[in-house]
Amino acid sequence: MLASKTCVSFSNSSSVRAEASRRVARLSVFAVIVAALAVLSFAPKAAADASAGKQLFQSNCVVCHGADGTGTPTGKSLKAPDLNSDQAQKLTDAQIADQIANGKNNMPPFKNTLNKDQITSLVAYVRTFGKKK
Numbered sequence: 001m002l003a004s005k006t007c008v009s010f011s012n013s014s015s016v017r018a019e020a021s022r023r024v025a026r027l028s029v030f031a032v033i034v035a036a037l038a039v040l041s042f043a044p045k046a047a048a049d050a051s052a053g054k055q056l057f058q059s060n061c062v063v064c065h066g067a068d069g070t071g072t073p074t075g076k077s078l079k080a081p082d083l084n085s086d087q088a089q090k091l092t093d094a095q096i097a098d099q100i101a102n103g104k105n106n107m108p109p110f111k112n113t114l115n116k117d118q119i120t121s122l123v124a125y126v127r128t129f130g131k132k133k
Contacts, residue, residue: 053125
């Protein structure tokens with residue numbers, strides 16, 4: 001009788017392990033699919049953000065930063081950084097967004113005139129300056 005219960009216990013244990021393995025396999029496949037979709041959907045969005053960001057940059061930022069990001073005479077007198085520089089490009093997206101939203105030094109804040117999506121688009125456009133070197 002004891003041997004019978006032991007066998008049942010092992011039988012249940014191995015079926016539980018098999019079911020757990022199947023679940024892990026299904027979750028792994030699901031995780032790969034989700035990751036692939038995230039990567040594929042991000043690329044076109046980044047391009048769209050940069051395109052919208054270019055228009056926002058031209059209407060809000062060119063006066064100081066110049067069309068090419070190197071700065072206008074006005075911007076240089078206000079010590080606006082060259083957006084092509086390693087110093088500017090080493091900032092994280094969050095740091096750039098914070099500077100756009102809250103301003104820094106002589107740069108005014110734009111959080112009351114631009115929404116979060118617009119600021120994100122500007123960050124994407126600012127990133128294009130580092131690629132033009």
